[in-house]
Amino acid sequence: MSQTTQSPADAPSDEAVAKERGARAALWRKGLQQGLAFGTLVVLLLFFSIASNNFFTWSNISGILLATAVIGILALGTTFVITTGGIDLSIGTGMTLAAVMTGIVAVNLGLPLIFGVLAGIATGALMGLINGINVAYLKLPPFIATLAMMMVAQGLALVISGVRPIYFSGVPGFKDIALGTLIPSLPNAVLIMFILAAVAYFLLSKTVFGRYTVAIGSNEEATRLSGVNTNRWLVTIYTVAGVFTGIAGVVLAARLDSAQPQLGVGYELQAIAAVIIGGTSLLGGRGSIVGTLIGALIMSVLINGLRIMSIQTEWQNVVVGVVIAIAVFADSLRNRRGL
């Protein structure tokens, strides 16, 4: 991103031009990334449509979208954290803990469903808050802070549930949160993902919150020195990510009509992969919500397509791994050339 250094003798107008050029380059690069990701998605869709007659049917496309919902919601939230240069490994098992808390409140305590949903979201927010405090004030590296939370959440989910699934069969309407269709033939879980994507897009690109998220990721020290309370913003950012985790937990429980306490390990890596494929930089300072959504779709289109073609499960993993590696390599290549 850095332009060639200007000599002090240069006229101010030159500086302005350079800045302008820099901004345009940044915009163009962002467009290129999303363009690449989107292009990949289109190529995959075309490829699988040609490879199998049964791929491009509404039933299957709707299945792909539904399969994207949980990972997609996790990925949207964690985009903020990764944009600050952090990482959140607690989202997979955190989502499970949120689902279990929803079950405890709505099933075991028998409170109205809305309290169960709120309990799930609040659980996510609380875990995010603790992550944020550990990172911002206790100065734990995000990797370690959230790794610890990942284990705590996994353990608590098992303890609180008594190591058995909680079924929502006695809670009418809960399943509809994920599987009802407010828009005909589009599952609500998908609708929720798109609404949250719009919210996240607004937050990241149109608000002070979003600007500070990017600023902290670009240079936390400089942001702090310019008078921003970066610690407080970091806590807010991790908490917002936690809210997304909580919502993902509720959607997951609704889709399965049950809270499965052993689920969730590995989901965080899929979500992180979706974010990275979408062009958000692991180094921080650059994040894209549209990219994350496309990244999550690429992952599930790829997996679904390979399944439709009856490719062996082992090879599916190999292909997905290679695609992630290529995506990140392409990203780093662009950075190196300073495009």
Next chain:
Amino acid sequence: MRFSKRTALVAGAATFALALAGCSGGGAPATSGEPEAGGDGETLQIALVSKGFQHQFWQAVRTGAEEAAEELGVEVTFEGPAAETEIDAQLQMLQAAIDRGPDAIGYAALDPQACIPLYEAAESAGIPIVEFDAGCESEYGQNLAATDSMAAGALAAQNMAELIGGEGQVGIVGHSQINSTGVERRDGFVEEIEANYPDIEIVDIQYGDGDHLRSADIAKAMIAAHPDLVGLYGTNEGSAIGIVNAVTELGLPAGELTIVGFDSGAAQVDAIRNGVMAGAITQDPIGIGRTVVENAVAAINGEELDDFTDTGSYWYDAENLEDPEIAAVLYE
């Protein structure tokens, strides 16, 4: 500089996370009865090291073990790794159990060979080992109390064949292409179909690790890819429930696709009751737990044990769900 540190952290992120997550296991040992110091008190101590802990099946094994322990007046501890892929974590649990010096150990091997050195350690410590669910390829272990998984898979195939009228395309949603139960339940099914039902074609086999969500997405893809599919077989609870969820989400009428499941659990029993699932194979996990504790006590007393105890597998459906002998082997 801040960035370089972060970069370094992030670089190893994926592998590191997986490795550490592996150790984070949900293997809190559970003790029944009063805790007592050492293995040489008046109460016999039996340490059970299971393949898993969180799954309902292992909880049912634990229930059976604790029941038998209470009747026989012995104490059991029960532990297992968080996932059935964590061979290493399980070996550490076995090592720790040997170090504690109980009167006997009950072991369900995740890997049939990795356990051999530890069996030698147990032998030199003079601790007898009885086996459950899956054995170790060592001469030292005594009696394996387990379900004959090949026979169970074949039983699933016979019922599937009968339900679909002996012809058509079927698919399998497996839970593991590696561990022995996953492999044998699949192979038992496949071999039975190939040997006796030439008009049935197995069009696809995929694996969802027993994850409800992933298994549902796999089943949906299979149904989309094979419009003529008439039956789906799920090789464990998570796989079977995944298929049920897929059919429900697609809005297919109950019974249009013949679903054969495995194991029990509340959701599966419900699905059978309301006709979405045709039936399932159940093992007797409580019986496995009981048998291993009884065998452990017999081994401590120096009794001669058989090499293998088949604890049995049973077909159950809406018809016989309430029969006492079936109801006894189903778990919540």
